Amino acid sequence: MNRKAKFATLSLATVMLTGVIAGCSSSKNEGSSAANATPAASTSSSSAPKESYEIAIAIPVFGAVSKDMQAVQDEISKIAKAKINATVKIMPISIGAWEQQMNLMTSGREKLDLYFTFGAxxxxxxxAGKMVPVDNLLDKYGEGIKKQIDSAYLSSxxxxxxxxxxxxxxxxxxxVPGVLMKKxxxxxxxxxxxxxxxxxxxxxIYKTIKDNExxxxxxxxxxxxxxxxxxWYDKLGDRLGVLPGxxxxxxxxxxFETKEYEDYLNKMHSWNKAGYxxxxxxxxxxxxxxxxxxxKAFSYFIGLKPGNLEREIRTYGTDLVFAPVMSNIYATTTDTQAGLWTISTNSTNPERVMMLLNLMYTDKDLANLFVYGIEGKHYVKVSDNTIDYPTGIDKKTVGYSWDSWLYANPSIAYLMKSDLQDMWKLTSEANQKAIKSKALGFTFNAEPVKNEVTALKNVTDQYVKGLESGTLDPADKLxxxxxxxxxAGIDKVIAEKQKQLDAWAAANKK
Structure with a gap:
């Protein structure tokens, strides 16, 4: 998950910092990279549909829209045209306006085929009926996707x-939960x-920094x-009812009633009082x-994943050292669903959109265009699988950039020379070795208790940040x-969540 950008709302920030923003089992994308990915997907020009179709794609943008977006879009369309007889129209939307704009687009009948969805x-x-169910489309046009993503995670x-x-x-x-510190x-x-x-x-350690810096x-x-x-728990999406251990x-x-949570708040409050x-x-x-x-700060907390350290160092321009504060890593539905690609119900040709999605997960040329732009203009190769910025260009001046964690399958794209070069192999291993939550695959449907969930959000908005930053005294405010x-009805929400989890467990023989 990547912390390169600031979110307009705390809910989006939580998603990206816990999930946002790579890997699967040994039979699914094991050590995947641009070096071993195939440049072609299952659909070829010889079997491409006869009628052309323009696929409108909405993406969130953190910062200014790249000035060369149109040029990159044109190159993407060339590949899509040759393979599935489709062109692509990319619609970048500022993250600050993302939620409002997507609500307008999906609620109306505006042209929209494919869009990135935050887990929240x-x-x-x-x-709300904004997304097309894709199981049949996956079976017919998404064979490459199913080969890339392990069924346990796809089913999540x-x-x-x-x-x-x-x-x-x-x-x-x-x-791995821990802290990144200035080296x-x-x-x-x-x-x-x-x-x-x-x-x-x-x-x-924090006392040393406080006393001397x-x-x-x-x-x-x-x-x-x-x-x-x-x-130390599966959040089950919203933390309104969790699965300990x-x-x-x-x-x-x-x-919020557990002793572990109270102990944690007391620790944060002690740090805040000490000026940490x-x-x-x-x-x-x-x-x-x-x-x-x-x-202004010595450290910050992170759930470290393969490649994160190198990317954080590159992004924030200072050498960092990581120290874990817990040892085990877990796989949860919340983390799996941190970012997804969804087909809009506004689309008039979901079949063609699924064909493009299949290409996005399998075609390395398409991946490199989306993630890095045009070779020679936005990047140059320094080895078979490694790239850098062209001479005289850097991250700030390059004409095209994309937050790679947004892309469908960044593992088949090149790596920057500053990236951890075996990142995707380690990612695959992490997904294999992770302890899978007992509730992996369960998604809570809040519709039956939506009024209570709204009321509870108002309460958590009022207290959580103050308590969890140590600003409020838990002895008084907890x-x-x-x-x-x-x-506000948390017991009713937990009862409904338990009812749904029990039904899910029975249906899935858990």
């Missing part, structure tokens, strides 16, 4: 037994990174909080990574928070 909006989009996108979205190919795990300060104070095993071990807070937080990655005999509990957090942690729209980049959750 997936089930609600399905409930099912809602009430039907698939409405294809997960992006990524690390489908929680990642220069680690070395300056001779911090023994290997001695860090849990969050308690950070106390002495008056202009740097030990822990940057805000849009991203430690609680988004330091988790990713199993618990499939018995859901109220997270930035003072505006409960209100700022900056992430911990943003604060570190600005020279009982108040719990009481308001009760009044």
């Amino acid at each position: 909006g997936y089930s609600t989009g399905v409930a 996108a099912k809602i009430d037994g039907k698939t409405y979205g294809i997960p992006v190919y990524k690390d489908y795990t929680t990642g 220069d300060l680690v070395e300056k104070y001779k911090i023994d990174v290997s001695s860090i095993k849990n969050i308690d071990d950070l106390d002495r 008056p202009n740097v807070v030990p822990l940057g937080a805000g849009l991203s909080l430690p609680s988004q990655t330091y988790v 990713y199993d618990n005999g499939l018995k859901i509990v109220n997270l 957090f930035n003072k505006d942690a409960a209100t700022t729209q900056a992430s911990g990574a943003d604060l570190l980049k600005a020279g 009982p108040e928070f719990r009481a308001k959750l009760k009044a």
Whole structure:
């Protein structure tokens, strides 16, 4: 999942920091890379449909729209035209306007065929009838997709037994929870990174930074909080009823009533009182990574996945060191559904759109265009599978850029020379070795309790950031928070979630 951009809302930020933003089992995309991916998909020009069709694709954009977007779109259309007799129209939408614009487009009858969906909006989009069920389309036109994504993870996108979205190919795990720290300060104070095993071990390190670096807070937080990655439970989507230990005999509990949650809040409050957090942690729209980049923070929490360290170093322009605070990694539905590609019910030709999706998961030429742009103009090859920016061009001046975690299958694209070169092999291994949550594949349908969920969101919006940033004293505010959750109907929501989970478990023989 990638933290390169700031989200307009906390819900989107949570998705990206826990999921956003690669790999599968040994028979599914094992060690996939552009070196071993096939450039052609199952549909060839000889079998392409006779009638041409324009596929309109909506994508979120973090920052300015690339000035060479049209040129890249034209090259993508050449491949799509040759293979499936289709052209492509890319519609970039600023992340700040994304939710509003997508609601307008999907609610009306505007031209829209294919769009990226954040996990936070997936089930609600399905409930609103905005997405086409694609199981039959997958069987007919998506053979390449099914070869790329392990069935356990592909099935995790099912809602009430039907698939409405294809997960992006990524690390489908929680990642290794831990902290990224500035290497220069680690070395300056001779911090023994290997001695860090849990969050308690950070106390002495943060005290050292606090006592000796008056202009740097030990822990940057805000849009991203430690609680988004330091988790001991399956969130089951919204944390309104969770699965402790990713199993618990499939018995859901109220997270906010647990002793573990209370202990965690007390730890965060002790850090805040000691001055380890930035003072505006409960209100700022900056992430911990943003604060570190600005020279204002020593560390931030992350669920580390293969390639993350190298990308964070490149993105934030400073050497970093990682220390894990938990050892196991888990695979959950929430992480699998962090980002998906979905076919809009506005589409008049879902079959052709699925053909393009199949190409997006299997065709390396298409992947390189989407992710990096045009060879020679936006990148140059330095080896068979490695690229760099052309001479005189860098990340800030290149005419085309794309957040690769948005792409359907970035594992078949080239790697930048600064990337971890065996990233996709390690991603595949992580997905194989991850402990699968007992509820992997379960998606909660909040429709029967939508009023309660809305009321509970208002309560969590009022308390969670203050409590989990340590700003509010849990001795005072946690009982108040719990009481308001009760009044807003959390018990009813948990009962409904348990009922659905029981039915899902019976149907899937769990």
